[in-house]
Amino acid sequence: MVVCFxxxxxxxxxxxxxxxxxxxxxxxxxxxxxxxxxxxxSLLKPFEDGADKVIVLGCPNEECHNLTGSYKAKKRIQYIQQVLEDIGLGKEQIEFITVPRWVGVNA
Amino acid sequence: MIVAERKPIREILKMIEDYQKILILGCRACVTACAAGGQKDVEIMGSIIRIDRKRRGLPVEVYEKTIDRQCDPLFFAPIDNLITKSEVVLSMACGVGVNMLAETYPNKVVLPALNTGFMGLLEEQGVWAERCIGCGDCILAETAGICPLSRCPKHSLDGPCLGSINGKCVVYPENQCVWYVIYERLKTLKQLDKMERILPFKDWSKTVSPRRVIREDLRL
Structure with missing residues (x-):
């Protein structure tokens, strides 16, 4: 299962x-x-509940509604990647994907 | 505050490998302030341990608890049963807390989850820096409240070394020379005459372990 925030x-x-x-x-x-x-x-919990992978879809840094949200999320994901690497799951099990803001429902 | 940081995950997981009932014990004092062993860090550690055991198909029972201080046995009383029923206590306090646990519970395995570093302060968000080496012979009255021992790599007591350039440290150029900081502050306080005083030799005998403070007026 993949959990996508x-x-x-x-x-x-x-x-x-x-x-x-x-x-x-x-x-x-x-x-x-x-x-x-x-x-x-909250990013570790899905792994505890059996998720194989966690994906975080966020806005580009410069377009974040809250100014630094995406930046902070990326930092936390880097921390978790190191943890996952250390316990042998592999850092690729969590990733941040940048998506443009409000590109429309068909994008 | 006492500044500590979490040990590498692999080291922690190896330490607790043989145990199934694990109490992760946090501390609400210094290690909470330096984001190493507070309640949130305990929860994260618990989650990491469960993920690791799940991945390897090994059973584990993790108890998570955070108490006000681990350097005082008074605070162990409310969690005494939790400590008793766990096989091992993974302490997320500083080294003092780990020692106190070990001394209070002679038959319990106590393991440290943190590496205890130094006495320091929060310099900026996410950055802690040393400000006191606990030399036992404080000279801050002479140095405008700025400690040259904790901030000068050469422990210079007589002003800046010859390598200091433009107020920057020669060893760590990203840092300000602490004697430059002291000079500027003394100037602001109109106490520059203190720069000309020669500090006596440091009495390093006061740093010899094990150190102890005895207050006869308080002893029973």
């Missing part, structure tokens, strides 16, 4: 979801107000 302000449309679903199989979508609100624990 996505920013409320980002423009993730149907096509984008379809693309992710094709490549990941079972997908659990979790909408957040801003990826900067995701703390380390």
């Amino acid at each position: 996505y920013c409320y302000h980002s423009g993730v449309g149907e096509k984008f979801w379809a693309q992710i679903e094709r490549s990941s199989g079972e997908l659990k979508k979790v909408r957040v107000d801003c990826t900067g609100k995701l703390d380390i624990l």
Whole structure:
């Protein structure tokens, strides 16, 4: 299972979801107000619950509604990547994907 | 505050490998302030241990608790049963807390999750810096409250060394020379005459371990 946190302000449309679903199989979508609100624990929890991978979809740094949300999320993801590497899961099990803001539902 | 940082995950996981009932014990004092062993860090550590055991298909029971201070046995009383029923206590306090746990519970395995570093302060968000080496013979009255021993790599007591350039340290050029900082502050305080005083030799005998403070007026 892949858990995908996505920013409320980002423009993730149907096509984008379809693309992710094709490549990941079972997908659990979790909408957040801003990826900067995701703390380390909330990003680790899915692995505890059996997720194979966690994806965070956030806005470009310079377009973040809360100014530094994406920047903070990336920092936390880097921390978790190191943890996952240390416990042998591999750092590729969590990633941040930048998506443009409000590109429309068909993007 | 006492500044500490988490040990590498691999080292921690190896230490607790043989145990199934693990109490992760945090401390709400210094290590919470330096984001190493507070409640949040305890929860993160618990999560990491569970993920690791799940990945390897090994059973584990993790208890998470944070108490006000681990350097005082008074605070162990409310969690005494938790300590008793766990096989091992993974302490997320500084070294003092680990020692106190070990002394209070002679039959319990106590392991440190942190490396204890120094006495320092928060310089900026996410950056802690040393400000006191606990020399036992404080000279801050002579140096405008700025400690040259903790901030000068050469422990210079007689002003800047010859390598100091434009107020920067010769060993760590990214840092200000602490004697430059002291000079500027003395100037502001109109106490520049203190720069001309010669400080006596440091009495390093006061740093010899094990150190102890005894207050006869307080002893029972």
